[in-house]
Amino acid sequence: MDVFRQMQAFTAVVQAGSFVKAAQRLDTSKAVVSRLVLELEAALGTRLLNRTTRRLSLTDAGSDYFERSRQILEDLEDANAAVSDGASHISGRLKLNAPLTFGNLHLAPLWGEFLKLHPQVELDITLTDRVVDLVDEGYDMAVRISTQPSSSLVSRTLAHDRVVLCASPGYLRTAPPIHSLEDITEHSVMAYSWWSGGDVWTFEDAQGKAHSVATHPRLRANSGDTCRAAALADQGVIYQPAFLVGDDLRNGRLVQVLPELRGPAIAIHAIYPSRKHLPGKVRAMVDFLVEAFKTPAWRR
Incomplete structure (x- = not known):
């Protein structure tokens, strides 16, 4: 039980961003939350959080432990909810939002x-890369792609991916050589408008050191498909997730540029507003998607 409370306190601190907010979320005192996290670090024999007077940050060990502990706590919540009243009733209209591509x-x-498995469910699906407000816009759940899950919504990780820097062989044959990240500034770039970093593309090397380059897009689009199509037409370099360009890379239509640098990790999450009285149709969809993405298609 102590380990459970320690994991719960640590996870709440990370998600809330402070010990005070975590204490409010757990309906306890800051002192209790701080003690539980210190006990957890002592039991594990490693520091999980870097603490300063102004901010908290995860250590490498803390980042890994957070993902694992968050998933354990979510699984426990799901197990409890699965046997609650009404949780097994799977029917009705399920309104779901997901990214377009x-x-x-x-x-x-x-x-x-999914419809074959649950014949009493009706699906109402909206595809848009705009971040919708689930509650205000009446969605039961959404699938989102981000570098980190939302702290204000319940999140279940479906799969992980990375952003890839790539271009077509035809473009690379005629364009100047790309030996370093700085060389990208001299190239035609096709940029995705909704990228959280804007026109700055970030990477890390084999030692984990961060690198970035400020690009000057020749084409900007709110659709990854448009960027991919331009790259396939030999028009320049793109920065897109493997789930979009993985098949092109495997078949040689696109080639990874500067493969010694890794693009940022992203994750695909199923999100919904609350665990309390979660409708059976939402639980069924989340469980279905978790199973479906155990081996993502772009890794096969």
Whole structure:
């Protein structure tokens, strides 16, 4: 029980961003939360959080432990909710939002199977890369792609991916050589408008050191498909997730540029507003997607 409380306190601190907010979330005192996290670090024999007077940050060990402990706590919540009253009743309209490209490529092929499994459920699916407000806009749940899950919504990780720097062989044959990240500034770039970093593309090397380059896009689009199409037409360099360009890379239509640098990690999450009285249709969809993405198509 102590380990559970320690994990719960540590996870709440990370998600809330402070010991005070975590204490409020857990309906206890800051002193209790601080003690539980210190006990957890002592039991593990490692520091999980870097603490300063102004901010908290995760250590490498803390980052890994947070992901694992968060998943354990979510699984426990799901197990408890699965046997609650009404949780097994799977019917009604399920309103779901998902990103446009990912929805078409990797979710659309799944809907038929889900409907066969749950004949009393109706799906109402909206695809858009705009971040919708689930509560205000009446969505039961959403699938989102981000570098970190939302702290204000319940999140279940479906899969992990990375952003890849790539271009077509035709473009690379005629363009100046790319030996370093700085060389990208001299190249034609196709940029995704909704990227959280804007026109700054970030990477890390084999030692974990961060690198970045400020790009000057020749084409900017709110669709990854448009960027990919331009790259396939030999128009320049793109910075897109493997779930979009993985097949092109495997078949040689695109080539990874500066493969010694890794693009940022991203994750695909299923999110919904609350665990309390979670409808059976939402639980069924989340469990279905978790199973479907155990081996993502872009890794096969």
